[in-house]
Amino acid sequence: MHQLPLLFSIALAALAAADTIAGPNGVSNITTLKPQFFSQYNSSRVQISYGPFTAPSSFDNNGMKDFGVRDAIKPCSNCLITFMEAGLQYPNGTYANADTGMWLHHTVMYNMQRNDTVCPQMFERLFASGNERTPINICVNGTEKAGYFLNATDHFAMLVELMNETEEPRDAVVTITYEYIPFVPAGFDTVTPLWLDIGNCTTSEMPAQANTTFEYSSTPWTSSITGQILAVGSHIHDGGTYLSVFQNDKLMCNCSAAYGQLPGYVESMPMNKSMMNMGMDMVHISSIQTCANDGTLKVGDTLSITAHYNTSEFSPMVNEDGTLAPIMGISLVYVAVGKNQIAVSSGTPSGTSTGAAAAASATSSSGAGSVGGFGIAVGGAMLGFGVLLGL
Ligand SMILES: *[C@@H]1O[C@H](CO)[C@@H](O)[C@H](O)[C@H]1NC(C)=O
Ligand SMILES: *[C@@H]1O[C@H](CO)[C@@H](O)[C@H](O)[C@H]1NC(C)=O
Numbered sequence: 001m002h003q004l005p006l007l008f009s010i011a012l013a014a015l016a017a018a019d020t021i022a023g024p025n026g027v028s029n030i031t032t033l034k035p036q037f038f039s040q041y042n043s044s045r046v047q048i049s050y051g052p053f054t055a056p057s058s059f060d061n062n063g064m065k066d067f068g069v070r071d072a073i074k075p076c077s078n079c080l081i082t083f084m085e086a087g088l089q090y091p092n093g094t095y096a097n098a099d100t101g102m103w104l105h106h107t108v109m110y111n112m113q114r115n116d117t118v119c120p121q122m123f124e125r126l127f128a129s130g131n132e133r134t135p136i137n138i139c140v141n142g143t144e145k146a147g148y149f150l151n152a153t154d155h156f157a158m159l160v161e162l163m164n165e166t167e168e169p170r171d172a173v174v175t176i177t178y179e180y181i182p183f184v185p186a187g188f189d190t191v192t193p194l195w196l197d198i199g200n201c202t203t204s205e206m207p208a209q210a211n212t213t214f215e216y217s218s219t220p221w222t223s224s225i226t227g228q229i230l231a232v233g234s235h236i237h238d239g240g241t242y243l244s245v246f247q248n249d250k251l252m253c254n255c256s257a258a259y260g261q262l263p264g265y266v267e268s269m270p271m272n273k274s275m276m277n278m279g280m281d282m283v284h285i286s287s288i289q290t291c292a293n294d295g296t297l298k299v300g301d302t303l304s305i306t307a308h309y310n311t312s313e314f315s316p317m318v319n320e321d322g323t324l325a326p327i328m329g330i331s332l333v334y335v336a337v338g339k340n341q342i343a344v345s346s347g348t349p350s351g352t353s354t355g356a357a358a359a360a361s362a363t364s365s366s367g368a369g370s371v372g373g374f375g376i377a378v379g380g381a382m383l384g385f386g387v388l389l390g391l
């Protein structure tokens with residue numbers, strides 16, 4: 001471990017800290033749905049269930065737990081993913097959300113064969129979702145001939161953090177709906193995902209403040225690619241009001257948050273961990289605006305984000321001990337880089353991920369045992385989420 005660069009070490013600690021479900025066998029269940037875009041290219045739409053994951057008691061690390069799936073099922077190979085959306089269910093298939101005390105705190109999907117374009121010391125973060133479950137509509141409802149290219153040799157790794165607001169541990173299943181074309185048709189572009197984060201390339205978690213307005217901005221990232229900006233998806237936590245994405249300091253996408261739009265996002269009997277306004281309905285962030293077709297990105301352009309919070313207006317999440325939970329500000333920007341050009345940033349040697357997996361399992365066996373180890377591991381995972389794992 002000590003020979004590895006710092007950020008990479010933290011990243012390994014994060015994967016090691018997470019309960020690993022080794023390989024696809026612990027995971028199951030691909031449900032076939034009706035494709036919505038590009039049926040003339042034999043497109044498919046599937047919902048893949050990952051898990052179940054057992055979330056701990058709310059008294060154990062505020063009910064939060066990280067899980068890593070080192071070899072998560074891919075929807076397809078040598079294909080173009082045109083749409084992605086996450087969900088959360090109980091094992092019996094019913095909808096799980098804050099009204100029943102179960103949160104998809106976040107999930108992140110990594111392509112272990114590629115380096116991240118914005119933070120090349122990490123694996124590529126191609127998809128992420130918080131509990132607001134934003135659809136990532138890369139092909140803009142089939143109006144743009146583009147998708148995320150998945151090579152046969154690519155591997156997915158997945159990070160899941162669940163939060164359980166009940167005293168008894170419960171199981172939940174993370175679903176990801178993918179739509180894809182099973183090959184790369186002539187004339188289609190491939191997209192590069194760009195992860196913009198108020199933590200820049202270090203952590204994704206920043207401290208919150210109570211009953212006030214505050215904001216955080218990311219360091220402007222100077223683009224190394226040219227292409228069309230097709231889709232922007234963003235993530236903030238409770239208390240967040242909006243997130244602005246800037247291209248060359250000009251507003252490109254203004255993402256307003258909305259609260260409590262569905263019953264799943266309203267807790268009529270607030271649980272102890274979120275008791276800032278006891279006895280009242282507690283509303284949680286239920287959606288954040290996305291953008292589509294935001295024009296051209298050129299090499300040398302800068303991209304940055306500012307996340308705005310008003311915790312007087314919307315209660316932030318509070319830990320079991322009364323302290324404020326950390327907040328985030330992230331945007332994922334999908335840029336079509338060119339006709340049939342496969343966007344692989346600075347390449348990852350194939351030996352690297354094997355080495356990473358080996359080192360991670362070694363760390364895992366030494367750190368998994370004790371309660372103390374768990375605490376330390378969780379700390380690593382939180383940091384790692386920011387570093388390797390992102391959201
Ligand atoms: C779609 O699948 C059918 C049946 O496998 C095949 O005959 C057809 O050529 C495919 N179309 C395209 C565009 O690949
Ligand atoms: C499904 O599981 C959840 C969580 O255990 C439970 O609350 C719910 O009643 C179950 N629903 C059905 C239809 O069995």
Ligand SMILES: *[C@@H]1O[C@H](CO)[C@@H](O)[C@H](O)[C@H]1NC(C)=O
Binds near residue numbers: 030031049093
């Ligand atoms: C697969 O998922 C579907 C839909 O959620 C569910 O009805 C079915 O029981 C699941 N099958 C297995 C084997 O888990």
Ligand SMILES: *[C@@H]1O[C@H](CO)[C@@H](O)[C@H](O)[C@H]1NC(C)=O
Binds near residue numbers: 115120121123348
């Ligand atoms: C790509 O990622 C690997 C593993 O995370 C890292 O060792 C390597 O330095 C990265 N490459 C670049 C150019 O940053």
Ligand SMILES: *[C@@H]1O[C@H](CO)[C@@H](O)[C@H](O)[C@H]1NC(C)=O
Binds near residue numbers: 137140141292
């Ligand atoms: C796609 O279509 C749906 C349904 O009409 C609409 O709600 C959504 O805003 C559209 N998304 C984009 C990115 O155009």
Ligand SMILES: *[C@@H]1O[C@H](CO)[C@@H](O)[C@H](O)[C@H]1NC(C)=O
Binds near residue numbers: 151152153342344
């Ligand atoms: C897919 O992966 C193989 C093996 O790493 C590589 O040779 C090939 O160039 C990749 N294809 C694309 C389109 O990136």
Ligand SMILES: *[C@@H]1O[C@H](CO)[C@@H](O)[C@H](O)[C@H]1NC(C)=O
Binds near residue numbers: 055059162167171172
């Ligand atoms: C949620 O908390 C309850 C009570 O502490 C616990 O029994 C249950 O296992 C937890 N669920 C998960 C998925 O951890």
Ligand SMILES: *[C@@H]1O[C@H](CO)[C@@H](O)[C@H](O)[C@H]1NC(C)=O
Binds near residue numbers: 211312
């Ligand atoms: C929030 O701040 C305002 C103005 O500073 C103050 O009047 C109010 O009492 C505070 N509310 C809470 C719940 O602390």
Ligand SMILES: *[C@@H]1O[C@H](CO)[C@@H](O)[C@H](O)[C@H]1NC(C)=O
Binds near residue numbers: 202203217
């Ligand atoms: C990210 O970069 C911005 C702008 O340079 C800076 O203000 C901020 O403190 C950085 N955040 C972190 C967590 O380093």
Ligand SMILES: *[C@@H]1O[C@H](CO)[C@@H](O)[C@H](O)[C@H]1NC(C)=O
Binds near residue numbers: 251254
């Ligand atoms: C961005 O959205 C926020 C929240 O909806 C709004 O207050 C602000 O005026 C918007 N900014 C611009 C430049 O439209």
Ligand SMILES: *[C@@H]1O[C@H](CO)[C@@H](O)[C@H](O)[C@H]1NC(C)=O
Binds near residue numbers: 058166167
């Ligand atoms: C809320 O806190 C009270 C007192 O600390 C405790 O008795 C009760 O079990 C807690 N309820 C939940 C749902 O955690």
Ligand SMILES: *[C@@H]1O[C@H](CO)[C@@H](O)[C@H](O)[C@H]1NC(C)=O
Binds near residue numbers: 213310313
């Ligand atoms: C923050 O929310 C409070 C309460 O809704 C409101 O009075 C105040 O104007 C908001 N501040 C800003 C900067 O929007």
Ligand SMILES: [Cu+2]
Binds near residue numbers: 106130
């Ligand atoms: Cu988050």
